[in-house]
Amino acid sequence: MKTALTLLALAFSSTYITSALAEPLPITKQQAPGYYRLMLGDWQITAVSDGTVVVPLDNLLTNISPQKLKQRMAHDEMTSAAETSVNTFVINTGKQVILVDTGAGPLFGEAGGHLLDNLRAAGFAPESIDLVLLTHIHGDHSGGVEHNGKPAFPNATVRVEQKDVDWWLNPANINKVEESQRHTFAESEQSMRPVINVGKLETFHAPTEIIPGITAIPAAGHTPGSVIYRVSHGGQTMMLWGDIIHAKAVQMPEPDVAIHFDVDQKQAIATRKRVLQQIVQQGDWVAAAHIAFPGFGHVKKEGAGYRWVPVNYSAKADK
Numbered sequence: 001m002k003t004a005l006t007l008l009a010l011a012f013s014s015t016y017i018t019s020a021l022a023e024p025l026p027i028t029k030q031q032a033p034g035y036y037r038l039m040l041g042d043w044q045i046t047a048v049s050d051g052t053v054v055v056p057l058d059n060l061l062t063n064i065s066p067q068k069l070k071q072r073m074a075h076d077e078m079t080s081a082a083e084t085s086v087n088t089f090v091i092n093t094g095k096q097v098i099l100v101d102t103g104a105g106p107l108f109g110e111a112g113g114h115l116l117d118n119l120r121a122a123g124f125a126p127e128s129i130d131l132v133l134l135t136h137i138h139g140d141h142s143g144g145v146e147h148n149g150k151p152a153f154p155n156a157t158v159r160v161e162q163k164d165v166d167w168w169l170n171p172a173n174i175n176k177v178e179e180s181q182r183h184t185f186a187e188s189e190q191s192m193r194p195v196i197n198v199g200k201l202e203t204f205h206a207p208t209e210i211i212p213g214i215t216a217i218p219a220a221g222h223t224p225g226s227v228i229y230r231v232s233h234g235g236q237t238m239m240l241w242g243d244i245i246h247a248k249a250v251q252m253p254e255p256d257v258a259i260h261f262d263v264d265q266k267q268a269i270a271t272r273k274r275v276l277q278q279i280v281q282q283g284d285w286v287a288a289a290h291i292a293f294p295g296f297g298h299v300k301k302e303g304a305g306y307r308w309v310p311v312n313y314s315a316k317a318d319k
């Protein structure tokens with residue numbers, strides 16, 4: 001009995017000494033590596049994060065009053081300074097590894113450019129990417145196609161709609177966009193030129209089949225050559241959106257709300273409405289560039305607008 005008590009006392013005292021001497025645990029700000037997988041038939045789709053960027057929606061959204069904007073954001077427990085995901089997607093067909101969009105590369109500072117690290121964490125070395133598909137040319141989608149002045153994915157062919165190349169790589173168009181968007185021309189040069197210089201850029205005219213099971217569908221408005229990639233395998237379909245939605249809390253319930261990033265706001269609104277209507281009818285998966293990571297989900301009709309249903313987390317990457 002005495003021994004037991006002594007042991008107990010010793011146990012207590014050593015616990016006390018240990019905790020008193022231990023350094024306080026630092027608060028780490030590192031999240032888990034940004035990737036999330038799901039299966040589409042036998043193809044694996046991996047969402048890979050490039051980071052998050054704070055978008056001042058009060059300066060950028062159009063067709064909405066400041067009051068209504070505040071209200072919509074508050075409904076999602078957010079403010080109009082919206083921390084917005086920049087998501088990319090890897091399709092592994094078992095034969096080919098295809099990356100859809102490339103994040104911001106160096107263009108957003110610390111907010112973006114995390115794609116290469118997250119790809120590696122997910123098991124994809126830059127050399128393993130066979131094909132890069134861009135939804136459109138814009139800093140947060142095409143910025144990461146180059147790294148230190150060279151193609152970031154040395155073995156990949158890069159494919160994009162011809163109309164976006166014609167638009168963003170021709171300085172004659174600079175006065176056709178809002179002043180706040182003119183930086184995109186220099187950024188497009190910086191990002192795309194290294195790929196063009198090694199002969200790895202291949203344009204297409206949408207609609208077109210990229211490979212069996214992947215089709216590029218026109219979604220013009222946001223940019224002239226914006227496309228959606230329709231990916232189908234084993235009877236399942238996923239639509240990989242670029243900038244159909246920038247602010248889910250606002251544009252799902254009110255698809256008429258546009259953004260100054262749109263080259264043609266009116267056309268972008270019409271495209272958004274058509275795409276939302278179709279996705280509800282078809283019930284397909286969506287992979288969205290700017291809906292909270294991983295950006296996988298479905299769309300439901302709600303009232304006069306729509307509602308986003310995010311993927312239910314699964315610890316199993318085989319379904």
Ligand SMILES: [Zn+2]
Nearest residue numbers: 138140243289
């Ligand atoms: Zn974007």
